[in-house]
Amino acid sequence: MNNTARIKKNIRLIKLQKLVIVSVLIGFLSAFLGLTLKKLTEYYEEIFFSQASLHPLYIFIFPVFGLSVIYFLRQYVFNKKENKGISEVLESTGSRSKNLPKSKIASHFINGLLTVVFGGSTGIEVSTVVATATIGSVAQRKQNIFKQYKTELICAGVAAGITALFNSPFAGMFFAMEVISRKVTRTFLITNIIAVSIAFGLIFLIDEKPLFAVNITTWHLRAIPYFILLGIIAGINSVYLTRCVLFFKNNLSQIKSHYYKILIGSVILSCSLFFFPQLFGEGYHALKMIFMNPNEVKLSSSLLYTFIGIILLKPIVTSATLFSGGDGGVFAPSVFIGAFLGLFVALLLNTYLKANIIPVNFMVLGMAALLSASIHAPFTAIFLICGLTNDYTLFLPIVLVCIISKYTAKLIYPHSVYSYAASVAK
Known part of the structure; x- marks a missing residue:
């Protein structure tokens, strides 16, 4: 081997070593940030929701107070930088010159936390994605050899953050690939596998439990036509969610x-929360309650009113939260709506068609189907929902409904919130 070849080989080895080291750091920092935000949000959301339940007046105070604090923080602490959500990550990966400023880590962490704990009807997932993407973006600017791997390192941060939130390294990898990168290179695989491995190791170390305790026993082939029906309904509903968000954003x-x-956002949010407190924050507290024994739920007129109200209002209050300056996106709302939609469809089929289907299965399938259709990322939805429930019994039905819902949604309206924002940015 001549000297030139040896030098080139040494340079490649040095690059690889540095990529491994930076991927480990990005993975740890992103996972730590994601877990910290998750724990803080769960803790304070429970406290504020309990207070709002005991004292209904707080339902009208919390949203306007939280949104006002976020506005003043953005104006006087975070240099008037608007939080655009995942669209700013896509803008950064699509441009050599645009970078995510360091302030995005703190702004999305703090604003995402404040939005949810004060009742904003969204979730911390998008806040985590942008903050962890910024960790990757900052890392790639530290050395010249990393600049050509900008997208890969941003994706490593995002993948680790999603892994930490949902206990699923596959969900992290697929989200980074389907939504952010949209291509796979050898460097992408190296950096992202290392980052999600570190994130998953941290989850294992602290013994993080699945978000939902679900008892899934089996599923039946005779239910496949109903799965297909649920996928189609979820696809239609996801378009309603997307168009609500875009209506508030554009019109x-x-x-x-x-x-x-x-003021407008707070009024819409507070009035909705007064009648449907399940819409407070991420809404996971309501899902945990209903997951306790969904197979025993019977359809009644009051329950029918609640389901219809939640399914119709959640997209509106989510849109109002984002429009009025709240931090977040459609991730958590999709999971929330999907669970209620799945249970609603199951109860209707069992009550009026005597379908004898398993409601808890339809809740899980609804979560996956609506998320897949909303973000146009079926593989992310498949592994994310399996990670949330720590159960792969429904893997094949989940694959089926995710694919059907995504293509139903695309047939009706070609854009997700993310792809629409990316097309406008261009």
Whole structure:
């Protein structure tokens, strides 16, 4: 081997070593940030929701207070930088010159936390994605040899953050691939596998439990036509969610005053929470309650009213939260709506068609189907929901409903919230 070849080989080895080291650091920092935000949000959301349940007046105070604090933080602490969600990550990966500023780590962490604990009807997932993407973005700017791997290192941060939130390294990998990168290179595989491995190791170390305790026993082939029906309904409902978000974003953008935006968003949010407290924050507290014994739930007029109200209002209050300055996206709302939609469909089929299907299965399938259709990422939805429940019994039905729901949604409306934002940015 001549000297030139030896030098080239040594340079490649040095690059690989540095990529491994930076991937380990990105994986640990992103997972730690994601877990910290998750734990803080769960803790304070429970406290604030309990207070709002005991004292209904707080339902009208919390949203306007939380959104106002977020506005003043953004104006006077975070240099008036607007939080655009995942679209700013896509803008960064699609451009050599645009980078995510360091302030995005703190701004999305704090604003995401404040949005949810004060009742904003969204989730911390998108806040985590942008904050962890910024960790990857900052890392790639530290040395010249990393600049060509900008997208891969950003994706490593995102993948580790999603892994930490949902206990699923596959969900982290697929989300980074389907939504952020949309391509797979050898460097992508190296950096992202290392990052999610570190994240999963941290989850294992602290013995993080699945978010939902679900008892799934089996599923039956005779239920496949009903699975297909659920996939189609979820696809239609996801378009409703997407169009609600885009309507508030595009049609109400002429309102320039931030105070009016906060007021409008707070009124919509507070009035909705007063009648349907399940819409408070991420809504996972409501899902945990209903997951306790969904197979024993019987359809009644009051329950029918609750299901219809939640399914119709959640997209509106999510859109109002984001429009008025809240931090978040459609990730958690999709999971929330999907669970209630799945249970609603199951109860209707059992009550009026005597279908004899298993409601808990339809809750899990609904979560996966609506998430897949909302973000146009079926593989992310498949492994994310399996990670949330720590159960792969429904793996094949989940694959089926995720694919059907995604293509139903794309047939009706070609964009997700993320792809629409990316197309506008171009």
